[in-house]
Amino acid sequence: MTLPTTPDALAEAPCVLIERGLFYRPNNRGYTGILREAGRFTHDDAAAVVDHCAGSVIMMLATEAPDYSPACWHETQVKDLLGLLRREREARAAAEAAHDTAAAENARLWADVEALKGALKVFADMDATDPPEGVPLNEWLPAVTGARVAIRTALARAATAGEGCSDG
Structure with missing residues (x-):
């Protein structure tokens, strides 16, 4: 000091x-x-x-x-030191539990990212100017474009949430 x-x-x-x-x-x-x-x-x-x-x-x-x-x-010193040790162990256990929870959430987010990538690929491969039979082009084009934007936005959010984590 x-x-x-x-x-x-x-x-x-x-x-x-x-x-x-x-x-x-x-x-x-x-x-x-x-x-x-x-x-x-x-x-x-x-x-x-x-x-x-x-x-x-x-x-x-x-x-x-x-x-x-x-x-x-x-005896007071020993009791105090044992209390400090107990609190340190509790803090360590809480930190390990928080880490495990974060790791599980990270794994879930990366699974979501992969699912979103797959969904985006489906829409990316669609021809926005060639709607399925019976669907008018004026309804099909905004639907495909909106779905692509929504998936890209969700993908970006999921990737940002999982940034910095290497468990995925």
């Missing part, structure tokens, strides 16, 4: 307070041995508490404080 290099930066840097070997919690709501649960104070506010408590409170930059205070029980 880098230390503040100017008086203004120091005044804005978050500090923690330690009393009896434990961090102050936010809003003066007791003590904790875990830095993440500790309150953050401006330099001026922390200095005022230190002055008021006549040396029984120590202040330090939050970036320089240990993860666990000197008086934090070992």
